Amino acid sequence: MTAFKAYDIRGRIPDELNEDIAYRIGRAYAEFLKPQKVVVGRDVRLTSEALCRSLVAGLTDGGSDVFDIGLCGTEEIYFATFSEKMDGGIMVTASHNPMDYNGMKLVREGSKPISGDSGLDVIKELTARNDFVPSHRKGKVTGLDIKDKYIRHLLGYSDLRNLSPLKVVVNAGNGCAGPVIDLLEAHLPFEFIKIHHRPDGSFPNGIPNPLLPENRDATIKAIRENGADAGIAWDGDFDRCFLFDEEGDFIEGYYIVGLLASAALRRNPGAKIIHDPRLIWNTIDLVLKGGGTPIQSKTGHAFIKERMRQEDAVYGGEMSAHHYFRDFAYCDSGMIPWLLVLEILSKSGKNLSELVKERIMRFPASGEINRRLRDPLSAIRKIEETFKPDALAVDFTDGLSMEFPDWRFNLRCSNTEPVLRLNVEARGDEGLMKTKAGDLLKLIDGFS
Structure with missing residues (x-):
């Protein structure tokens, strides 16, 4: 059962995740949640269709009616779950993981996440036991x-009257974002330059993970060659989007958080904004200037969604x-952010x-x-001991955060x-x- 992680299910095919385990997950989900109606969907990976079939068989054998939306992004499962008043939803996806991986993301009614402390551990135990209560009906x-x-x-989410005819590079990474862009295109004034657009589970242009610098080159090249106003790239199930400026420079997600927080406060004066502990000063500064309340949450979608609620x-x-x-039912979306950013640009x-x-x-x-270590916790303890005498504040919301007059860091496993x-x-x-990051890395590398 090593495919069961803190927030979702992800594992190597077939030793950690296969059709038998997918069937048992469906039975376990049905037995744990006892849902009448469950929506399912899948990404474009070559193993996703078979895994989804087995999952559906497990759900229906467990007595649940299944509504299949087919090839989709994770946020379409979230949307279908809350908009169609389903009792739960399951997305078969491995997002940006390597080719030989697949997985699942699970939610319950209202698109509330099912993570380790809200039922995923129970589903794991039931899946491992493989001894299910017979259902009185077939779904x-x-x-x-x-x-x-x-x-x-x-x-x-946008006032279409505000939008300018921008030229935008869109890189779906041969994942599931392309068909959604095609449907949005008819309603928007943008000129889309589409690269790696067609869904293709063999991923001929590499795994869709724009966080890897080597995966950004095609987007950057297209922006510069076409004189585009911006570029957007997605991971495989498009629950995240990554933005590039008109020069082709990649913009760290941290600064997009500040941009969207400011926009949200203009529409909702005095609202609360949730942020994670890794990088915080820019977000806090903008939220306070916008008259809002910044609130820190532990990193991870389940924690962020719970705190938002x-x-x-x-x-x-x-x-x-x-x-x-x-x-969006407090859920994450890879489509809403770029629509908002392009409206801000316009x-x-x-x-x-x-x-x-x-x-x-x-x-x-x-x-x-990132640094791979045999004993990350020992490294964290050593760094806390080294820097604590000069720290103005120490926080353990998620890993170790230490603040000094002119710099701060977060270190987490x-x-x-x-x-x-490290951030x-x-x-x-x-x-x-850069100097402080170098100092920290010297200490960390001493443990590698």
Whole structure:
């Protein structure tokens, strides 16, 4: 059962995840949640269709009626679950993981996430036991088309009258974003330059993971060759989108969080904004200036969504390019953010580089730096001991955060592998940020 992680299911095919395990997950989900109606969908991976069939068989044998929306992005499962008042939803996807991986993301009614502390551990135990209570009925399978309703919902986040005829490069990475762009295109004034657009589970242009610098070259080249105003790239199930400015420069997700938080506060004065602990100063500064309330949450979609519901926050953002919206059942979307950013561009008359340049200079950040260690916790303890005498504040919301007069850092363990993740930022001093990041990495590398 090693495919069961903290927030979802992800594993290598076939030893960690296969059709037998997928069937048992369907039975376990049905037995745990006892849902009458479950929506399912799948990404474009070559193993997804067979896994989805087995999952559906398990759900129907467990007595649940299944509504199949077919090839889709994860957020379409979220949308179908809350808009069609389903009792739950399951997306078969491995997002940006390697070719030989697949997985599942599970939600319950209202698109509330099912993670380790809200039922996923129970589903894991039932799946492993493989001894299910016989169901008194066999569920039915029905095809469901939510595309038109979903597209109308997405378009509701922007005032279409504000949009300018921008030229935009879109790179779906041969994942599932392409068909949605095609449906949106008819309603928008943008000229889309489409690359790696057709869904193709063999991923002829590489795994769709724009966080890898080597995967950005095609987007950058297309922006520069076509004189585009911006570029957008997605991961395989498009629950994250990544933005590039008119020069082809990649924009760290941290600064997009600040941009969207400010926009949310203009529409919702005094609202609450949720952010993760890794990089915070730019977000806090913009939220306070916008008259809102910044609230820190532990990293991870399940934690962010739970805190957003508790606070009735209008928007939540993580530097990893996950963006959450109250009107989207507090879920993350990879389509809503770029629609909002292009509306900001249209209304401001500024280039995207101009919108973020000042914020990058004011709060320069390292971006996430990863190191694989045998004992990450020992490294964290040593760094806490080393830097604590000079720290103004120490926080353990998620890993170790330490704050000093002009710089701060967050150091946390990966939830899925023996990796330490470091983020460093400074107040208006890029050199200081780089120096401190170097100091920390020397200590960390001593443990490798």
